[in-house]
Amino acid sequence: xxxxxxxxxxxxxxxxxxxxxxxxxxxxxxxxxxxxxxxxxxxxxxxxxxxxxxxxxxxxxxxxxxxxxxxxxxxxxxxxxxxxxxxxxxxxxxxxxxxxxxxxxxxxxxxxxxxxxxxxxxxxxxxxxxxxxxxxxxxxxxxxxxxxxxxxxxxxxxxxxxxxxxxxxxxxxxxxxxxxxxxxxxxxxxxxxxxx
Numbered sequence: 001x002x003x004x005x006x007x008x009x010x011x012x013x014x015x016x017x018x019x020x021x022x023x024x025x026x027x028x029x030x031x032x033x034x035x036x037x038x039x040x041x042x043x044x045x046x047x048x049x050x051x052x053x054x055x056x057x058x059x060x061x062x063x064x065x066x067x068x069x070x071x072x073x074x075x076x077x078x079x080x081x082x083x084x085x086x087x088x089x090x091x092x093x094x095x096x097x098x099x100x101x102x103x104x105x106x107x108x109x110x111x112x113x114x115x116x117x118x119x120x121x122x123x124x125x126x127x128x129x130x131x132x133x134x135x136x137x138x139x140x141x142x143x144x145x146x147x148x149x150x151x152x153x154x155x156x157x158x159x160x161x162x163x164x165x166x167x168x169x170x171x172x173x174x175x176x177x178x179x180x181x182x183x184x185x186x187x188x189x190x191x192x193x194x195x196x
Contacts, residue, residue, distance in 0.1 A: 003012050
């Protein structure tokens, strides 16, 4: 193993491995301390150069503007409150008018429904009367047609019977006429004066 000797102190391999990180840590700590001190000195110089009166004046301007903004915001809030209250009143009036309109429409619809029901009942009643009249008329017309048909058949029979009787009479008269004509012709033929 490797050993290092410095002013009578012997350091062996495992101790040497512990010493190297210890020295690195000490060096890093010293460097960090120096950087911190340098930043501190830079900040001290910046703080010494700060103009507190300019900052105070700027803060006063900001406070004034902030006060004006608060007042303006308060005015806007009050105007909005007034507008919202006016809108609520308007909405309340509209709701009231809407409810009244709905009530009127419902009443009218109920009235219209009653009228429609009454009209339907009247129409049904009228239709029932018309149906009954139509049935009565149909029965009367059917009966009249049957009477006419029966009368027509009876008249037809009477006409046929009359025609047969007339035909029979005519036949009889024709026979009589033919016989009379034959007799007259025979007489005329038998007449002695007719021989000229």
